[in-house]
Amino acid sequence: MSNFILNDTLAADTVELTRWPLCRVLLMNDSRYPWIILVPARADMKEIHDLAPADQTLLISELDRASRVLADLFTPNKINVGALGNIVSQLHIHVVARHADDDAWPGPVWGAHTPIPYEQTELKNLTEQLQNALQ
Amino acid sequence: MSNFILNDTLAADTVELTRWPLCRVLLMNDSRYPWIILVPARADMKEIHDLAPADQTLLISELDRASRVLADLFTPNKINVGALGNIVSQLHIHVVARHADDDAWPGPVWGAHTPIPYEQTELKNLTEQLQNALQ
Numbered sequence: 647m648s649n650f651i652l653n654d655t656l657a658a659d660t661v662e663l664t665r666w667p668l669c670r671v672l673l674m675n676d677s678r679y680p681w682i683i684l685v686p687a688r689a690d691m692k693e694i695h696d697l698a699p700a701d702q703t704l705l706i707s708e709l710d711r712a713s714r715v716l717a718d719l720f721t722p723n724k725i726n727v728g729a730l731g732n733i734v735s736q737l738h739i740h741v742v743a744r745h746a747d748d749d750a751w752p753g754p755v756w757g758a759h760t761p762i763p764y765e766q767t768e769l770k771n772l773t774e775q776l777q778n779a780l781q
Numbered sequence: 782m783s784n785f786i787l788n789d790t791l792a793a794d795t796v797e798l799t800r801w802p803l804c805r806v807l808l809m810n811d812s813r814y815p816w817i818i819l820v821p822a823r824a825d826m827k828e829i830h831d832l833a834p835a836d837q838t839l840l841i842s843e844l845d846r847a848s849r850v851l852a853d854l855f856t857p858n859k860i861n862v863g864a865l866g867n868i869v870s871q872l873h874i875h876v877v878a879r880h881a882d883d884d885a886w887p888g889p890v891w892g893a894h895t896p897i898p899y900e901q902t903e904l905k906n907l908t909e910q911l912q913n914a915l916q
Binding site: 692693694695699702703705706707709710713714717723724725726727728729730731732733735744751752753754756757 | 827828829830834837838840841842844845848849852858859860861862863864865866867868870879886887888889891892
């Protein structure tokens with residue numbers, strides 16, 4: 647955890663939901679898709695293979711957990727998982743609940759559209775719902 | 782391993798490089814990007830969280846291994862990892878070596894362009910190079 651600082655762009659685009667043993671669990675503020683971002687709270691990580699083996703095992707278990715929460719709450723057609731980082735290099739893993747009628751289906755969400763932020767009440771309610779489910 | 786059969790589209794788009802304890806390791810036949818696809822050889826898997834915990838641990842270690850091979854051989858600016866499956870639902874994980882001057886940078890490769898297959902000699906040489914590195 648020593649020198650980990652969440653990247654400014656990730657911080658600006660998201661709301662923190664909780665902190666797990668490895669990752670900060672963030673909600674992407676884009677009302678188009680239920681979209682969680684996992685950020686391993688380790689300094690200077692860029693690639694999944696930069697993580698120590700024990701942290702990689704934590705990552706896959708936290709990814710499993712986040713995916714199940716999205717699957718349970720939103721009954722998506724598919725969960726999309728992505729670690730890209732071409733623009734924001736700090737290691738972060740997208741976990742997105744996709745529906746066959748969403749704006750980018752069947753393409754990827756990354757770079758597809760400008761985010762539409764949630765309304766304030768909607769964001770508050772969704773944050774609480776997710777925080778309860780993620781505990 | 783019981784009833785696992787590789788999806789026809791994945792088979793048509795790729796060349797098998799090797800088989801690891803969990804995954805078939807495939808080369809995507811798109812000369813735009815060095816691009817490996819990992820397919821867990823388990824029947825009826827659609828999501829990462831469908832895999833048993835022990836298989837999830839295998840998956841992250843095989844992902845680590847594939848990423849390192851691509852990083853060593855192609856010195857990319859970034860490795861992109863994605864499990865989408867909106868079109869082909871059989872669980873498969875893309876591992877792509879990205880360069881800042883490639884055709885889709887900084888966007889994702891998925892859906893960006895029609896693949897440009899390798900020339901026959903190029904494909905043979907690359908397959909051998911990857912097979913040596915992946916062993």
